[in-house]
Amino acid sequence: GHTRVDHHRSLRSGLPEVIYAAGKSTQQVLEIFRALAVSGVDVLATRVAAEAAAAILAEHPSAQHHELALTVSLRRSETARRGHIAVVCAGTSDLPVAEEAAVTAETFGAEVTRLYDVGVAGVHRLLAVREQLDAADVVIVCAGMEGALPSVVGGLVGVPVIAVPTSVGYGASFGGVTALLGMLNSCSPNVTVVNIDNGFGAAYTATMIARAGER
Amino acid sequence: GHTRVDHHRSLRSGLPEVIYAAGKSTQQVLEIFRALAVSGVDVLATRVAAEAAAAILAEHPSAQHHELALTVSLRRSETARRGHIAVVCAGTSDLPVAEEAAVTAETFGAEVTRLYDVGVAGVHRLLAVREQLDAADVVIVCAGMEGALPSVVGGLVGVPVIAVPTSVGYGASFGGVTALLGMLNSCSPNVTVVNIDNGFGAAYTATMIARAGER
Amino acid sequence: GHTRVDHHRSLRSGLPEVIYAAGKSTQQVLEIFRALAVSGVDVLATRVAAEAAAAILAEHPSAQHHELALTVSLRRSETARRGHIAVVCAGTSDLPVAEEAAVTAETFGAEVTRLYDVGVAGVHRLLAVREQLDAADVVIVCAGMEGALPSVVGGLVGVPVIAVPTSVGYGASFGGVTALLGMLNSCSPNVTVVNIDNGFGAAYTATMIARAGER
Amino acid sequence: GHTRVDHHRSLRSGLPEVIYAAGKSTQQVLEIFRALAVSGVDVLATRVAAEAAAAILAEHPSAQHHELALTVSLRRSETARRGHIAVVCAGTSDLPVAEEAAVTAETFGAEVTRLYDVGVAGVHRLLAVREQLDAADVVIVCAGMEGALPSVVGGLVGVPVIAVPTSVGYGASFGGVTALLGMLNSCSPNVTVVNIDNGFGAAYTATMIARAGER
Amino acid sequence: GHTRVDHHRSLRSGLPEVIYAAGKSTQQVLEIFRALAVSGVDVLATRVAAEAAAAILAEHPSAQHHELALTVSLRRSETARRGHIAVVCAGTSDLPVAEEAAVTAETFGAEVTRLYDVGVAGVHRLLAVREQLDAADVVIVCAGMEGALPSVVGGLVGVPVIAVPTSVGYGASFGGVTALLGMLNSCSPNVTVVNIDNGFGAAYTATMIARAGER
Amino acid sequence: GHTRVDHHRSLRSGLPEVIYAAGKSTQQVLEIFRALAVSGVDVLATRVAAEAAAAILAEHPSAQHHELALTVSLRRSETARRGHIAVVCAGTSDLPVAEEAAVTAETFGAEVTRLYDVGVAGVHRLLAVREQLDAADVVIVCAGMEGALPSVVGGLVGVPVIAVPTSVGYGASFGGVTALLGMLNSCSPNVTVVNIDNGFGAAYTATMIARAGER
Amino acid sequence: GHTRVDHHRSLRSGLPEVIYAAGKSTQQVLEIFRALAVSGVDVLATRVAAEAAAAILAEHPSAQHHELALTVSLRRSETARRGHIAVVCAGTSDLPVAEEAAVTAETFGAEVTRLYDVGVAGVHRLLAVREQLDAADVVIVCAGMEGALPSVVGGLVGVPVIAVPTSVGYGASFGGVTALLGMLNSCSPNVTVVNIDNGFGAAYTATMIARAGER
Amino acid sequence: GHTRVDHHRSLRSGLPEVIYAAGKSTQQVLEIFRALAVSGVDVLATRVAAEAAAAILAEHPSAQHHELALTVSLRRSETARRGHIAVVCAGTSDLPVAEEAAVTAETFGAEVTRLYDVGVAGVHRLLAVREQLDAADVVIVCAGMEGALPSVVGGLVGVPVIAVPTSVGYGASFGGVTALLGMLNSCSPNVTVVNIDNGFGAAYTATMIARAGER
């Protein structure tokens, strides 16, 4: 086939192989998944459509499908969880991105705390979860519309915040661009940013940071 | 001269005549100011350069020059102040816009409370001034960079919030565009928005709202 | 479930709870509606698809469905209407947004006058409704394409104008962006702006203003 | 020198040769002007800096310098004026562009009526000059900020309107882009548009139209 | 119904009433068409879907449906054609816009010459139709992609050129924006521009110009 | 004065107070610097103009001025360095941003390795410093133009990469926007991004990460 | 029919006629293909939908359909291949564009080497194919997301590189715009760029270059 | 110093070393120039300010300064010229970019024909130089404003055309972006594009192509 898997990254980072399933046929996803599974490593597939997920599970019954996160993961290593990551968002619409981040981090071996009902327009809810925020080695914040949540969270915690703009909103939200720009201009200096809806990338880096914190 | 003053608006709204001095010569500003002053109404000039301000004050010693706000105002009416407006911003860089708003509102007869050292990355400062926010009939919030402050303020108060994006920031702040977009996507539904750096327009509308609250 | 309802806002502002139904499943909308209805407050849901609307009405026969506005509302309070709001637009295509604004304002207890067939290219039609404009405490103007209507209306009235850009038009209208930019640059200083197609937000703020005018 | 003058256009259109002086040295402008003047045709130079204008006038005492329009013109033909063009704008800041249009049209032999103090936020002023608008074969409308004036004028007249966006405004006016977009989306179908600040191009086309009207 | 027809424009310009059918239901289009037809004037509907066209023709058998142009027109006046308009484009993909322009102009009473197979990358084809171009009172040029055709045509003719950017192309053509920008920057000064795909607007203004040329 | 210093952040994060001197007068910068210095903490000022730097050094002789980085820092704590940060860039033009990052990280107590002459168009240079990259707990990569360097570096290392787009380039580099977009779309999942030219923010987060790695 | 085929280009360049099938009906594509085939020249059609491809093959059994490339080609000339072109991309998603380029170049008579599994985040894979790159007269590089591959390749080879941005990615990849901008800002001076997804154009120019290299 | 010169590229491509002097101090430029000159290779510096040019010439009397092109070149190799390049532009304003291209190509050893007074709005001038175009192995076309010239030239010649958008124009020319977009959408398939004002890059690639043609 056309795809030569890059085992170097996996070795280098100690993180599992990941398949980006968007725009691939069920057949293509299945083949890459199989090739990785055979080699015995942990496997994660993101942006997996329902049909492809079913096909993988039929072949790999021990794999786990997260419908909201659109992921399928296969975890063999039974090692203890290392590092704490808090995943924060404002509610219903940001959930798919937040779950992509949370499931990715869990598949990569981190302990994840979900804080999914806090928003900048009701700041008391955020203050109510402050203790849980303080327990994290790193915080992932997913937000659409004005994307202001990472700044407020960033001001409350003393650890890195990874901001994920989501394509939630309408009109001048421009599919997540407004949230992205807001996050890049955050007045909290502990905020760095990934691409719109890229829960996976946020979790990948967060896992690296959280592990270091556990060393 | 080329300028026919529109006295209709002044009559209609009960607000003073205003001169937008940017891009006008000292001579032009002086002539319009004189024409209005002669007619006995209150006069406000915004975006007034130092030279033009000096020229006006030489001719109208009772006029007031606010250097930070770049305004010159001439107030005759000795009526009591009507309506309370809070003007909120995060600090040093937003001050010129905030002051344009505050001075405009005062010239138009409103009571103004300045809350100038609050920001989203240190939300406890905002909570510390909550009582003062609650006393206002309408709140003007000026913010640059990610422009998140109006959303947080909007969630704390039960009155209209007028958001003024400022051209403060660098890089992806795009001269205030990021703040503008963030404010338009505010998740607080009591937020409406004016043009970048338009402290004047915010104060004009805020005065109308605050007066209604006093009726 | 995932959604913790924020009763604070409702208390703070004296306005009903609102559900934003876009991107929520029928089941999700129904559950939130039920939770709010049970607590006895007025309820409004916006951007409600036909199916979700039918489901709500089956359960809450006294609720009202506005098809054009895409809203479902449940009003219990029999208090007298407070404040006058005029909702202005140019015609057919802007109607859904104008109706979202009008129905929202009515659900929130305001008196609404609809002026739906006026446009800048036939200014005599606007002059013909001037008396009705003058009776309003605040005017909401919805316009797509070049978005020029709020400026003309703003010049005719002595009260705040809330401009709602609509995503009506083609080519260089860019889904409402041209109208939005036009409104932000309005030469009428009593104009403030909300997000594209955000009839709800305009009505929310307008209600607050109109109430103040009635106090 | 590097410049070969294209006498074809002049012959084809019956209009004078025009020099665009922006970005050319005084020496370059002078040489091209001289070359054209020698050949006996009418000559117009636009965007002429003060120094270059002085140099031309020293050499061609019968040439006319319009300081506001930044033009220098040399008219020999003593033919009667053909066609009526109205040039409309809202005031002070748009004057340089409006004057570039007016002087160009006059140099090209048209009769020009200047209507320079009308704006969309005070529509009664526009109605007051309606008779003068009705006398024109074509109307040029220059406007910055929201660029709404051409739509309103277009709805009042039964002739073509050429809209010239000006780079007047600040913040979200984006150097004339907002006005440009508004004009392209005009709901008056008799409006066509030229580049930002292109008073010259508007007058060039307007002269062609007005002449046809006089045939 | 909601639509009050504006007969003023029709009287003012001497041009027929026009219905913009995009985004209107078959029922709405039919009702407006009927209302205009009853009053005896010429009627034109643009952007008419197949279903709406069939409905109109069933009711008005003498109406004409142009499938490519997406128009339905009803012409009663048997007056001679006035004014010559050339409609130019590069081929297949631009045809719908070119035909909207051509049919509109014909419905409005102009003589139309179609020159539909010329492009800037094969300039000899354009030179081959030069005589036909020279016979026109005004030229409409429709072009997508780089939108360069109006400049070349503008350099060949001595009459106004109305440029219509089309949404033809892919990638960095941005739905017609690149063509639009190219046309606004045309180095031919007799070029003015309308909105993307706005064949109707181009023909409306062209008809006004061509009539003047025939007076 | 207007500035209330927020000691909370400093306490929370264990990092020194930082002054953003851009847009502040020499007097303002001096006053804030003095206030912080008096309280005994480490102090860092970024974007300090030559004049302001001289004024600070006159008052605080033990402070250090980095001319290229535009920083002034005052370090009292004599603690050992914690954590290793590599700062990577392609050369001359990116140096000011890279130095802002490097000096900030050093002031915050990290060990910094500068790798300043590597670029994507000469990939052998990057491979030549691979060992030094491997020694870092986190890598900061500053790049302008196409901003491709973080992706290549990200593929070589097994730790987080913080990408800083610089405003270096011309034409379609749009003041750093092209580099910013490239970095956000990095195919290396360990890359997160900060605002254009924000060397400070990158170093702030990098220090937090590197410290965790040392725990 | 409407389409006059331009045989001049074919003669001029010595390259076959090409049909751009996107947006054409099966019938239109078939007719143009037939007209060209009849005249005996080589024929290539790009962006051919499955249905149109089937129709062509039914009529021209010796034509070749490449499903991934979306092309149909008819090659008669049995001349030896002239010039070597390497086509490079990072994998699965860029394949359709890479194949459009490769098949076009082969139809035009060039020798093509496909290097389809190299990317900037795993630079060792690129170094592994260096010998094959060195054998090419010109290199076509297709890349989406950050579009960094052409810069790295450009630094490795001593021949022209033609960069093709692809519309692969999500969020801030903006349908290929980020890749396009990155390529235009390439720090390798031997890189030139074509439109997003324009594999055809890249191959057209590459063939011309490769032929020259073989002369 | 900070700059390690990359002699690999020079060896690889057989082209001289080039210094990009923009944003470097006179001292920096001088040092790099000296280092290269010492090694005996040909040297080219682009974007050289007057002061830096004078400094280089003082030290290297045999170097050549081209004022319009802003280049300084040192050519030792007395080899015969290889390959013919035509450099085409429309006139005065594009000259600096065209000259950067022409001088670069000459320094690199190519024969250059300058065709500097042709434009799309006077297509007869272009046809008049057709013979000279036909003699070239590759054509560089520099154009600002609508950037249409490369398409027309591309249709006339059978060799590659490299298009260089220039930052010439005003208003909606957006500093060369409109020209850039037009060129990327060229309907001539032999057109590839470089960054705005990048005469150097165009000449670098053109030289590679022209040499191949001479092999």
Ligand SMILES: Nc1ncnc2c1ncn2[C@@H]1O[C@H](COP(=O)(O)O)[C@@H](O)[C@H]1O
């Ligand atoms: N949701 C995601 N967003 C961005 N990148 C991803 C995502 N999921 C996986 N990836 C990256 O895509 C790579 C695999 O791409 P591919 O070879 O196309 O399957 C992985 O190594 C990840 O770095």
Ligand SMILES: Nc1ncnc2c1ncn2[C@@H]1O[C@H](COP(=O)(O)O)[C@@H](O)[C@H]1O
């Ligand atoms: N049409 C609308 N546009 C924007 N915001 C809305 C709209 N309808 C409701 N909202 C807001 O959405 C909030 C509820 O969001 P949710 O919790 O997602 O249902 C309400 O408190 C309103 O502020």
Ligand SMILES: Nc1ncnc2c1ncn2[C@@H]1O[C@H](COP(=O)(O)O)[C@@H](O)[C@H]1O
């Ligand atoms: N294709 C079109 N593009 C732009 N405007 C049009 C078009 N067709 C008709 N119109 C305009 O739309 C107006 C009618 O709009 P409506 O009342 O919504 O049917 C007419 O007066 C025309 O000015």
Ligand SMILES: Nc1ncnc2c1ncn2[C@@H]1O[C@H](COP(=O)(O)O)[C@@H](O)[C@H]1O
């Ligand atoms: N995939 C493609 N992308 C861009 N241009 C193409 C493509 N395929 C063919 N063309 C060009 O389109 C021209 C034919 O266009 P048409 O006459 O519409 O079929 C050919 O001469 C090619 O220059």
Ligand SMILES: [Mg+2]
């Ligand atoms: Mg930051």
Ligand SMILES: [Mg+2]
């Ligand atoms: Mg709002």
Ligand SMILES: [Mg+2]
């Ligand atoms: Mg305003």
Ligand SMILES: [Mg+2]
């Ligand atoms: Mg129009």
Ligand SMILES: [Mg+2]
């Ligand atoms: Mg023009």
Ligand SMILES: [Mg+2]
């Ligand atoms: Mg990432």
Ligand SMILES: [Mg+2]
């Ligand atoms: Mg290049």
Ligand SMILES: [Mg+2]
């Ligand atoms: Mg091409």
